[in-house]
Amino acid sequence: MKALSIKDIAVKANVSITTVSFIINGKAKEKSISEAVIEKVEKIIEESGYKPNQIARSLRTGNSNIIGLIVEDISNSFFAKIARLIEDKAYKRGYKIIYSSTENNIGKAQELINLFKTRKVDAYIISPIKGLEEDVQALLNEDKPVIFFDRNLPELKTNYVGADxxxxxxxxxxxxxxxxxxxxxxxxxxxxxxxxxxxxxxxxxxxxxxxxxxxxxxxxxxxxxxxxxxxxxxxxxxxxxxxxxxxxxxxxxxxxxxxxxxxxxxxxxxxxxxxxxxxxxxxxxxxxxxxxxxxQPLEEIAETVIKLILSQLSSKSKLPEEQIILPTKLIIRD
Amino acid sequence: MKALSIKDIAVKANVSITTVSFIINGKAKEKSISEAVIEKVEKIIEESGYKPNQIARSLRTGNSNIIGLIVEDISNSFFAKIARLIEDKAYKRGYKIIYSSTENNIGKAQELINLFKTRKVDAYIISPIKGLEEDVQALLNEDKPVIFFDRNLPELKTNYVGADxxxxxxxxxxxxxxxxxxxxxxxxxxxxxxxxxxxxxxxxxxxxxxxxxxxxxxxxxxxxxxxxxxxxxxxxxxxxxxxxxxxxxxxxxxxxxxxxxxxxxxxxxxxxxxxxxxxxxxxxxxxxxxxxxxxQPLEEIAETVIKLILSQLSSKSKLPEEQIILPTKLIIRD
DNA sequence: TTGATGTAGTAAAACGATTTACCATAACCA
DNA sequence: TGGTTATGGTAAATCGTTTTACTACATCAA
CATH class of the missing domain: 3.40.50.2300 (Response regulator)
Known part of the structure; x- marks a missing residue:
């Protein structure tokens, strides 16, 4: 039971692969595919449960719709909560998050960046540690959106969102x-x-x-x-x-x-x-x-991070680096 | 500054792409590549910092070295801790984990499975919810390793690790x-x-x-x-x-x-x-x-889950389903 | 009639790896 | 001598998409 490919759909619908691809990607109108063909193909896709292979898609387009999130320790409730909020918000915009913990270990952090790089993640959200400057700079040189949160490496020109x-x-x-x-x-x-x-x-x-x-x-x-x-x-x-x-x-x-x-x-x-x-x-x-x-204003931090990332992903031109400092709230209990 | 490809390495070393590929994958000996060539290529790889594109690799080989982990809520400390343990253990064996929360919402859970499917994850670790039976069965039909933890769907023939x-x-x-x-x-x-x-x-x-x-x-x-x-x-x-x-x-x-x-x-x-x-x-x-x-014995649960997954991934033949119930410990405090 | 424009669609290259099938040449044996 | 085996390597197909450049026909204006 192998998964269906775009070719299978094309054969079933008796059209070319190109046509199917245009339809899948909503370019049918602009490429002047007739309404009849669109309907036929969409019906076949629907019935067969075909889902495009994201790996092939990533290989061709060079982006993955995945955002990498690197934190110190995902089992710390602060990071777990932020991660969850970021995950939710990214998800709603069609992005997936993959996350990993550095344990404050430079070696592991570097490996993670490399790993994410070879997986072609589209953007990086990092709670950085000292010693990561070069690796992050390399990402910036490749024009990858990088955004720091919680902590900053001030010598790098990048976006940062954190509390005051x-x-x-x-x-x-x-x-x-x-x-x-x-x-x-x-x-x-x-x-x-x-x-x-x-x-x-x-x-x-x-x-x-x-x-x-x-x-x-x-x-x-x-x-x-x-x-x-x-x-x-x-x-x-x-x-x-x-x-x-x-x-x-x-x-x-x-x-x-x-x-x-x-x-x-x-x-x-x-x-x-x-x-x-x-x-x-x-x-x-x-x-x-x-x-x-x-x-710390978790919700705002997560929201701001995602907003910055997405605006950077959508506008190809490089945006100015923003340092966003959000106020904290002192809760007095007794 | 585009990333290097295997072709770039091949050109630099003045050998074929095939040769480079064999060397990268440790098949040089078996394919009788001379020691001299191996060394030359390895040196070039080392110096240039070349890392194979995992996406291309996945497309060709059909597996991703990624394990998908689906839990109810990653910000719950039980799941966060398990996730962290599983991540660590998988990482040591060369696997990455990508995780996501279902929020006990069937729709979201199904979407997640689909998402992971299109990303060609090699195996699934799931804390399942009722209503997911069909989707999981579909995975099993495709011979994907699936392992449940914390909760079980007893009508499905799959591995399960949980506490008593x-x-x-x-x-x-x-x-x-x-x-x-x-x-x-x-x-x-x-x-x-x-x-x-x-x-x-x-x-x-x-x-x-x-x-x-x-x-x-x-x-x-x-x-x-x-x-x-x-x-x-x-x-x-x-x-x-x-x-x-x-x-x-x-x-x-x-x-x-x-x-x-x-x-x-x-x-x-x-x-x-x-x-x-x-x-x-x-x-x-x-x-x-x-x-x-x-x-609950978090460490044992994580270890058992990873062990089962890996043994399933390495042995192509289907293993018998195991239901592993681990004892809990009552900690009396006052 | 001709050239431009629009409509409807397709063939084939490209992304970056892995892998199969194959080619030389040399060495060796009977 | 000729057949087999070992050595050292490569060309090209393939994975499943996206995208560019093209064809072929119809319509329309000048």
Whole structure:
């Protein structure tokens, strides 16, 4: 039971392959195919359940109607949700998404780009990591649409959509200060990506602007790929040794580890300790007390990414690079 | 800057396309190409960074080295984690995964299968829904490897890997009974899939075996696609009107809604109320008190799925259908 | 009558690989 | 000597589309 080909349809309809192709691609009118033939062919296609072979189509046209999405870790709820939203929106416009996780590993990221390249994806949506500059530049040189989200590689001239990470942590710190907190800690990671540094800068700037000292011992940088045990341990050390009364977590998984650490120490959030997490997570809403979070506008990010990609795909001419920074929202819970 | 083709390499090396192809595919020895030529060609390939066009390759060979993964919702942590594991394992064996969500919508699921078909994926991993029988049968008729996971469509002769849902809820109920609970409720969904019915049957059987009455008013079936608000409301009604002292939730997202309902009602889990959730979630571990859960063996499921798929892909001959049921683990927290 | 224009459609090249069938030449044996 | 086998390689068909360039006929205006 081999699949039907366009040739089978042509034979059945007693017309040429060309004619069938024109009809399939909606060019029948413009190529002046008669109404009678169009109907006949369409009927045969309908009845036989013929579907064009996309591989052959891709080979000939050079594009695949597939958009490649490269994220850090698809099982992280932030990326999973964005991926789902992007998938939905792309799907409605006739594009498929194929996605993959880099695990913050440059080698894997490079391999993925190569893989997507050999699959001729039409465009790339990437949450990039340092070290990927050359590979991305190569894509740009081939005039492939590339769009970064969540993180940016500022030295590259490309589109970027992300949240205002700087202001997000700036506001978080100010919110702590308004509450009367004096010793505000930051738990962040050591991956060297723009979004993380911006969160760090916002933290520092807010402290300084409010005449607080920036104290190095209140900042913990967790090594990215270490296992959760170790992370919890480090956070416990921070929590035990300091007189701190507020903690800002720079990612949702760090906040989750932090909450576990608090639980193990039997420390409660409340009168003498405030917490804000970055990126929402079901666990934060359910926690008692509720955990305040910085929420990124997932829906808008996804929508903007897709819009930019599609406008680039449709207009052959190169569009100006846009850096779109969307505001975050601080959700205070208790 | 167009990408290089095999022809470019052939010209550069001053040999035929055939020769280059043999070398790329490791058939040089067997086709008696001299060592000198092999080295020369390999060097040129290396230096030029040539990568074969997978689309052309797929068109010719009829397979794509891509496995299609169809799940209910990729942003659900259960599926996201499984997807990530499967992706990893497949990747190591030279296969790519492309995945997509059905949203429990038959139309969308059918479209996805069609889409994957026209993309010539080599195999399908599906968490199926009722109504997909015909489409899957069509795949089987074309001798495409298909493997179900999490859920099954028992009338189809295909491979299935899943957890022992019946025993999982049976044990959960027994655990409640041992605790001394008398009125055990079940919150489940109205989607008609085997895994959900099994969980329901296990619940009933455990009650009956322990000489409890099965009471219909203690079971709530939540409509699948309704928004969370409505779900929470229904669960609140259950919690308020009944004398119940234990609740088993049949999925993780129902449990999360349930916890939110409890929070809104200001009811605490403890002396007069026990809860068990299906499928783990970070929120359950962090919750105070910790929420007991039924854990599915994600790693084993992923590994088994990939193993079955690969053995089917490598042996041309049809393998016997296997139904692999893996045990779950009840994690008691407090 | 002629040249232009429109209508209806087709043949064949091209996309970039794999694979089958084949061609030389040399070597070897009986 | 002639037949077989091994060595080293290539030409061309093929996969299923899209697209360009063409044919053949009819109609119409000048």
């Amino acid at each position: 990470h700087f202001n997000a942590s700036y506001q978080s710190v100010e919110s702590f200060i308004k509450e009367g907190r004096k010793n505000i800690a930051l738990v962040t990671t050591d991956i060297d990506v723009q979004q993380i540094t911006e969160r760090f800068e916002g933290y520092k700037k807010a402290l300084v602007d409010n005449k607080f000292d920036y104290k190095e011992e209140l900042v913990v940088k967790i090594h990215f790929n270490q296992d959760e045990e170790a992370t919890i341990k480090e956070i416990k050390t921070l929590l035990e040794n300091q007189t701190l009364d507020a903690v800002l977590f720079a990612t949702n998984y760090l906040a989750i580890s932090g909450l576990k650490a608090l639980k193990q120490l039997n420390k409660k959030i409340g009168a003498d300790l405030s917490v804000i997490a970055y990126d929402d997570h079901e666990a934060f809403e359910l926690h008692t007390p509720g955990i305040s979070t910085v929420q | 849902h019946f025993n999982a809820s049976y044990q959960s109920v027994e655990s409640f009974i041992k605790e001394g609970r008398k009125n055990i409720a079940l919150v489940t969904t109205d989607i008609d899939v085997q895994q959900i019915t099994e969980r329901f049957e296990g619940y009933k059987k455990a009650l009956v075996d322990n000489k409890f009455d099965y009471k219909e008013e203690l079971v709530v079936k939540i409509h699948f696609n309704q928004d969370e608000e409505a779900t929470i409301k229904e669960i609140k009604t259950l919690l308020e009107n009944q004398t119940l002292d234990a609740v088993l939730f049949a999925t993780n997202y129902l449990a999360i809604s349930g916890l939110k309902a409890l929070k809104q009602l200001n009811k605490k889990i403890g002396a007069d109320l026990s809860v068990i959730a299906y499928d783990d979630h970070e929120a359950f571990e962090l919750h105070t008190p910790g929420i007991s859960t039924v854990q």
